[in-house]
Amino acid sequence: MKGQPVPCPPVTQEYDIIDINEEGNHHTWVEVCVEDSVNLIVNGNRVASLTITPRDLEAYTYGYLVCEGIVADKNAIRSVMIDFPNIYAEVSSFSREVSLENCEIRSSGCVGIRTTWSSLKEPLGDGITIDLQTLFSGMKKLNESAVLWRVTGGTHCTAILDEHGTVQSVIEDMGRHNSVDKTVGRALLDGVDLSRCFMVCTGRMPAGMVAKAYRAGIPIVASNTAPFSTGVCLARQVNMTLAGFVRPPRAYIYSVPERIRLPDASG
DSSP states (O other): OOOSOOOOOOSEEEEEEEEEETTEEEEEEEEEEOOEEEEEEETTEEEEEEEEOSSOHHHHHHHHHHHTTSSSSGGGEEEEEEETTEEEEEESOOSSOOOGGGEEEOTTSOEEEOOOGGGOOSOOOOOOOEEHHHHHHHHHHHHHHOHHHHHHSOOEEEEEEETTSOEEEEEEESSHHHHHHHHHHHHHHTTOOGGGEEEEESSOBOHHHHHHHHHHTOSEEEESSOBOHHHHHHHHHTTOEEEEEEETTEEEEEEOGGGEEOOOTTO
């Protein structure tokens, strides 16, 4: 018995500051992102500890377990209970062995399960094809949805859209990895077919970020900034379309460009 669940803390906190700009300086109040820590406990074993924006924790749990390959799909997750700062998940089966001896520190600041990208070889299916303007529109919708970022300047944002450009899931978090996990988890909870969707996000794209989308079955991933070499290599290895620097009218497509319908240059 774990007792009554503990409510999550607020996601921002106000501070009085001195604002210095070209007109001089003055006292004002600003909102700052709350950084908190959670422990993910699966079948009684702690498998991850990380800093996180303390909301959307059920979605985070579903997304993390699937995106990290701990379970094969959401159907393996029997229950999730939030007792902040602990998250308790019960799963029916693991898709790979989970051991605290295999922990690693992630660039997002979390302690996660060590994984290797070389084992990810099964190519994604053809999935969807989208117009370049649909991709640009998705990035515009991502920016419009980043409400917490506009208030604090301290979050990343991820959105999942269907092939017509309709937003299916969008969530912000202080960490880019967490934002992907939460957004994927929300889509899974809502029954979205991720093989018919594309994902747009903020932040750089190393192999770890690409692997999350791959395990979720998302065929097209785009960021408003740069990938790393490991991200490009993994995307090419698993037949994923990876786009970077998506800032209309500009975009770099690093892999499988056939899924993006480009305008006729001759016209």
